[in-house]
Amino acid sequence: MKSPSSESRSRITRDIAIAGFLLVASAVLVRLTPAVISRDTSYRAFGVMLGLFVMFYANEAPKVLPRLDRVRNPAGEQARRRFAGWTITLGGLAYVLTWVLAPVAWAPPISMTLLALSVALSMARCVLIRRGVPSSEPPASILE
Amino acid sequence: MNVVFKALADPTRRKVLQLLQRGPMTAGELSDHFEVSKPTMSAHFAVLTGAGLVQAEKQGRSITYRLRMSVLEEALLGFAQTFGIAVDRAKNRPTTVPLRLRRSRA
Numbered sequence: 001m002k003s004p005s006s007e008s009r010s011r012i013t014r015d016i017a018i019a020g021f022l023l024v025a026s027a028v029l030v031r032l033t034p035a036v037i038s039r040d041t042s043y044r045a046f047g048v049m050l051g052l053f054v055m056f057y058a059n060e061a062p063k064v065l066p067r068l069d070r071v072r073n074p075a076g077e078q079a080r081r082r083f084a085g086w087t088i089t090l091g092g093l094a095y096v097l098t099w100v101l102a103p104v105a106w107a108p109p110i111s112m113t114l115l116a117l118s119v120a121l122s123m124a125r126c127v128l129i130r131r132g133v134p135s136s137e138p139p140a141s142i143l144e
Numbered sequence: 145m146n147v148v149f150k151a152l153a154d155p156t157r158r159k160v161l162q163l164l165q166r167g168p169m170t171a172g173e174l175s176d177h178f179e180v181s182k183p184t185m186s187a188h189f190a191v192l193t194g195a196g197l198v199q200a201e202k203q204g205r206s207i208t209y210r211l212r213m214s215v216l217e218e219a220l221l222g223f224a225q226t227f228g229i230a231v232d233r234a235k236n237r238p239t240t241v242p243l244r245l246r247r248s249r250a
Contacts, residue, residue, distance in 0.1 A: 059215045068168065068201045068208060075167025078211060082165075082218070089215045 018053070025049060040104045047099030047107060054115065055092030061085040076129045083129075084122035091118025148217060151195035152224045156180065157188050161221055164198060164211040171207045 026046065033042040062078075062085040071077045091114055098111040151157055160174055175185045189209065192198040199212040213221065 061215075062218075063196075063212050063214050065199055065210060065212060068203065068210065074210070078167055082211075085215045086218075 018056070022049065022053065043104055044099050044107070047111060048096050051092050051096035051099060051111070053092075054095060055089050058085055058088035058092055061088070080126045080129050083125045087118045087122040087125075088115075091115045094118070147195040148197065148220065151191050151197055152221055154188070154191075157192055158221060158225055160188060160192060160209075161197060161211065161213065162225070164209060168208050168210040170203075171209065174209060 026049075029037075029042045029045055033039055037045075062081045064081075066077070068074055094114040095111040098114060099107050102110055152161075156178060159177070163169060163174060163177060171185070171189065174189075175182060178185060189198070189200065192209075193200055197211070197213050197217060199210045201208050201210065
């Protein structure tokens, strides 16, 4: 298993690589538009890239854990992170699908609304968990 | 990714992950749910920790395990639980002998 310092070092390297990729890909898209690819395709490609970016980081969110002795309610903290990870990943997926499937004129408002909804949903759930509303537990059958 | 599939291939390890979905648990609390020896459970915990699916943290004299699964890994767990990943079980089994087997042999 990797030590925490080597893990954070490789994470920083990966994040820099992703940021570099986004910059280079954006520059390439700008350069190729409209001579090689149409403005709509370029617009869609950028939307898909942003959605994938959101999905990637939301997918990783439940893996980033604070130290146990610094958390007041470890089960609630875990539930918050899991729920936020799931909703924002699905929001990112909806964002990508909207940019792939919807008409270009409609893609920005629809995708932004879906993503904003997923963020709002995860924030609302965080507030509910903080207030002590019990989270749903897995069915008893799988715990036997 | 291969270590994740290996970790999810065993039903005991999948059940440990499902128990941890409720919140952090100590090694003893987790072991109470299984009829296997402590060394066997330790081997399972080591596989899960090695795959990065759980995180172990020492608190006083006990070790507390926490879920450390990404959304994709949780989706894989759900998939494995529903359809069952029947990867070569003999390869994935920890090297120690389960308690009930040892009892029956005695």
